[in-house]
Amino acid sequence: MTTDDEIMEATFAALCKHGYADLTMQSIADEFEKSKSLLHYHYDSKEDLIVSFMEHLLENFLEEFDEDSDAEPMDQLLRMTEIVVEGDDSEGPDDVHMALLGLRAQAPYDEALRAQQVRNDCHIRELIADIVRDGIEQGQFRDDVDPERFAAAFRSAIEGAQSHDVILGADAPTETALAGIEEYLLRGLLADGETLEGRTA
Incomplete structure (x- = not known):
């Protein structure tokens, strides 16, 4: 494991313990097995570190999703729904989702963090749009679907479901x-004769 990987793990651990509001370089250093001076050598401020952490989360998401990159387009979208909404499938919201929600809440007040959130969102929406284009080319999806419009709606739906799951806990209508995402968004993609039978998120 590289030093950067260790710093990202320490940042994640500190975020889960303290949340963004109470996160400091010292609290991150407390989770870092090496010296605090090494932390400052790599990152000038907490803000710089958090932006890198957001990039790290995107890379991890893409790596996890890439495992299913050879699957059928609909199966890829179902898998993305599973990863984003259900996370590690543990009881209650997982730590990654809680950390993400805390970071998103700070974006309106932090230009660098907001800019990284925008980059992450654009990257994921383009990934979704590419999957839809593949489905259209393969004749599985309707050819009148706008990939970018679908990507924006689908991204908002799954991220909203994830946020509700974190905020509302057991009371969330996850x-x-x-079921609504599957019925009203994913089924709406299908070309005549295509079905969702046998596919599960």
Whole structure:
């Protein structure tokens, strides 16, 4: 594991313990097995470190999703729904989702963090749009679907379901939201004769 990887793990651990509001370089250093001076050598400020952490989260998401990159387009979208909404499938919201929600809440007040959030969002929406284009080319999806418009709606739906799951906990309508995403968004992509039978998120 590289020093950068260790710093990212320490940042994640500190975020889970303290949340963004109470996160400091010292609290990150407390989770870092090496010296605080090494932390400052790599990053000038907490803000710089958090922007890098957001890039790290995007890379991890893409690596996890890439495992299914050879799957059918619909299966890829179902898998993305599973990863984003359900996370590690543990009881209650997982730590990654809680950390993400805390960072998103700070974006309106932090230009660098907001800019990185925008980059992450654009990257993921383009990934979704590319999957839709593949589905259209393969004749699985309707040819009148706008990939970018679908990507924006789908991204908002799955991220909203994820946020509700974190905020509302056991009272979140997560299963209802997943059913709605499948019925009103994913089924709407299908070309005549195509079905979702046998596919599960």
